[in-house]
Amino acid sequence: xxxxxxxxxxxxxSRGNLIFYVDxxxxxxxxxxxxxxxxxxxxxxxxxxxMRGFSQEYNNIVDYIVKITRQIWKDKDIGLIYDTYxxxxxxxxxxxxxxxxxxxxxxxxxxLSAFPDRKGLEWSVIWSGNDQDGxxxxxxxxxxxxxxxxxxxGPATGKKVMFRAVADCLIHKNKIxxxxxxxxxxxLVQQLGFDPVEVAKRVAKSTQKLAPDVNxxxxxxxxxxxxxxxxxxxxxxxxIGDFMLEMLNKVWERRxxxxxxxxxxxxxxxxxxxxxxxxxxxxxxxxxxxxxASVPNAKLVLERIxxxxxxxxxxxxxxxxxxxQGMHEGTGYFGAPSGKPIDxxxxxxxxxxxxxxxxxxxxxxxxxxxxxxxxxNSKDKEEAGKPHNEDGNFTGVx
Numbered sequence: 001x002x003x004x005x006x007x008x009x010x011x012x013x014s015r016g017n018l019i020f021y022v023d024x025x026x027x028x029x030x031x032x033x034x035x036x037x038x039x040x041x042x043x044x045x046x047x048x049x050x051m052r053g054f055s056q057e058y059n060n061i062v063d064y065i066v067k068i069t070r071q072i073w074k075d076k077d078i079g080l081i082y083d084t085y086x087x088x089x090x091x092x093x094x095x096x097x098x099x100x101x102x103x104x105x106x107x108x109x110x111x112l113s114a115f116p117d118r119k120g121l122e123w124s125v126i127w128s129g130n131d132q133d134g135x136x137x138x139x140x141x142x143x144x145x146x147x148x149x150x151x152x153x154g155p156a157t158g159k160k161v162m163f164r165a166v167a168d169c170l171i172h173k174n175k176i177x178x179x180x181x182x183x184x185x186x187x188l189v190q191q192l193g194f195d196p197v198e199v200a201k202r203v204a205k206s207t208q209k210l211a212p213d214v215n216x217x218x219x220x221x222x223x224x225x226x227x228x229x230x231x232x233x234x235x236x237x238x239x240i241g242d243f244m245l246e247m248l249n250k251v252w253e254r255r256x257x258x259x260x261x262x263x264x265x266x267x268x269x270x271x272x273x274x275x276x277x278x279x280x281x282x283x284x285x286x287x288x289x290x291x292x293a294s295v296p297n298a299k300l301v302l303e304r305i306x307x308x309x310x311x312x313x314x315x316x317x318x319x320x321x322x323x324x325q326g327m328h329e330g331t332g333y334f335g336a337p338s339g340k341p342i343d344x345x346x347x348x349x350x351x352x353x354x355x356x357x358x359x360x361x362x363x364x365x366x367x368x369x370x371x372x373x374x375x376x377n378s379k380d381k382e383e384a385g386k387p388h389n390e391d392g393n394f395t396g397v398x
Contacts, residue, residue: 018302018304018305019241019244019245019305019306019307020128020129020136020304020305020306020307021128021240021241021307021309022127022128022129022307022308022309023308023309024308024309024310024317025047025309026047026049026060027047027049027060027061027062027063027127028041028045028046028047028059028060028062028063029062029125029308029310029317030062030066030123030124030125031124031317032122032123032124033122033123034121034122034123035066035069035070035074035120035123038062038066038123039066039067039070046059046060046063047059047060048060049061049130049131050130050131051064051131052131052132052173053131053172053173053174054131054173054174055083055174058174061127061129061135061137061171062125062127062137064135064137064171064174065125065127065137065139065169065171066123066125066139068080068084069120069139070120072084072108073108073112073118073119073120074119074120076112078105078108078109078112081101081104081105081108082101082105083174084174084175084176085101085104085175085176085177086101086175086176086177087100087101088100088101088177089101089104089175089176089177089178089179090177090178090179091103091104091107091178091179091180091181092178092179092180092181093181093182093183093365093368094343094345094365094368094369094371095343095345095368095372096207096368110151110152113149113150114147114148114149114150114151114152114156115145115146115147115148115149115151115161116145116146116148116149117145117146118143118144118145119143119144119145120141120142120143120165121141121142121143121144122141122142123139123140123141124139124140124141124317124349124361125137125138125139126138126139126306126308126317126318126319126349127306127308128306128308129171131173134170134171134172135170135171135172136168136169136170136171136304136306137168137169137171138166138167138168138169138306138319138321138347138349139166139167139169140164140165140166140167140347140349140361140363141164141165142162142163142164143162143163143164143165144160144161144162145160145161146158146159146160146161147159147160147161147192151192153188153189153192153194153199154192154194154199157192157193159191159192159193161188161191161192162191162275163183163184163185163187163188163191163275164183164184164187164271164273164275164361164363165181165182165183165184165363166181166182166319166347166349166361166363167179167180167181167182168180168181168304168319168321168347180303180321180347182345182346182347182363182364182365183365184273184274184275184363184365184366185365185366185367185368186273186274186365186366186367186370187273187274187275187366189367190274196366196367196370197370197374199367200367200370200371200373200374201374203367203371204370204371204372204373204374204375204376205376207371208375208376227254228249228253228254228300229249230249230254231245231246231248231249231250233245233246238313238314238355240307240309240316240318240352241305241307243263243352243355244305244307244318244320244350245305246263247259247263247357248300248302248320248322250262250263251263251288252288252300252322252324253300255288255292255296257285257288257289258285260281260284260285260288261281263356263357264281264284264356264357264358265353265356265357265358266280266281267279267280268280268281268284268356268357268358268359268360269358269359269360270283270284270287270359270360270361270362271359271360271361271362272287272362273362273363273364273366274366287362289332290332290333291324291332291333292332293330293331293332293333294328294330294331294332294333294334294337295324295326295327295328295329295330295332295342295344296326296329296330297326297327297329298324298325298326298327298344299324299325299326300322300323300324301322301323301324301325302320302321302322303321303322303323304319304320304321305318305319305320306318306319306320310353314352314353314354314355315352315353315354316350316352317349317350317351317352318349318350318352319347319348319349319350320347320348320349320350321346321347322345322346322347322348323343323344323345323346324343324344324346325341325342325343325344326341326342327339327340327341327342328340328341328342328373334366334369334370334373338373340372340373340375341372342369342372342373343369343372344364344369345364345365345368346362346363346364346365347363348360348361348362348363349361
């Protein structure tokens with residue numbers, strides 16, 4: 001339904017169904033602000049896109065995603081989900097998928113029951129598309145709330161928590177029909193005072209029928225003796241698509257973390273999982289080494305790169321949805337090696353200014369990775385009966 005949006009004389013080429021480009025001047029961008037600031041933009045300053053098929057109250061696609069999320073979560077208008085999600089909406093959370101609007105309603109109710117005062121701060125939205133082919137948004141927030149009800153992770157603790165979240169949404173004619181959700185669940189579990197390992201073991205046991213078996217392994221990694229290919233930019237001039245693909249190839253695929261110095265500002269900041277802020281090239285290099293040490297031969301799978309042009313051709317906001325798939329065969333971020341195949345699913349946001357990364361929001365679901373590590377082995381599965389794929393009802397739908 002969605003096509004790559006290219007503006008002639010601004011963006012020189014497309015990248016098939018991987019990289020998408022738009023000019024952010026078409027909308028009112030929201031950048032690390034509370035949604036209250038956005039809602040109170042004077043009407044005369046609201047930019048209007050063609051929004052055929054959408055309710056008249058939405059001026060543009062950023063306006064749409066900010067307003068419906070605020071209304072559902074802050075105002076608790078849960079019934080708005082019936083108007084803004086398609087009947088057969090699919091929601092992806094790691095390897096667990098949920099299908100149908102009833103699952104969205106259920107997940108929202110469960111989350112608000114556990115955290116009735118949940119609200120999102122420090123919003124940002126990266127987008128692409130149009131009303132004819134469909135829109136895409138990638139919105140991130142820092143969520144805060146008080147755990148006054150029983151949650152997916154355990155009994156109510158009364159503790160205040162803060163955790164980051166990112167949701168990618170495909171939207172057409174006022175309806176979200178597919179969503180990819182990443183929550184910093186490891187940090188959430190820690191703040192609630194629960195043991196992440198014990199939570200992961202319990203979740204692994206209860207969800208083994210809700211997720212497909214991870215059926216990749218050594219053949220998909222560098223163990224086959226085939227090193228990652230080198231990405232060669234088309235031109236020596238800066239182009240955001242080339243910049244992102246080259247950075248991901250050199251730093252992520254080839255593990256040449258010395259190239260962090262090439263792509264990041266010297267004092268760049270990475271907002272990492274568990275609310276850790278890494279400042280400067282040395283700390284960022286250490287982050288990559290620790291992560292890759294856990295899955296040293298993992299394959300990088302890029303699902304989508306969305307580029308929003310800001311003030312100049314050298315200034316961009318970028319969202320990247322990615323997976324690292326490989327064997328947990330090294331000691332690193334996820335502890336002692338388990339030998340299990342794991343799929344690390346994440347969404348990153350980048351702020352690129354003057355052709356350098358100056359700020360990054362790096363997010364993956366740590367409990368989902370640990371769930372895979374602690375899945376029962378083959379013998380245990382046989383005793384429990386052969387697992388089969390079902391819809392997964394889970395909390396946290398954004």
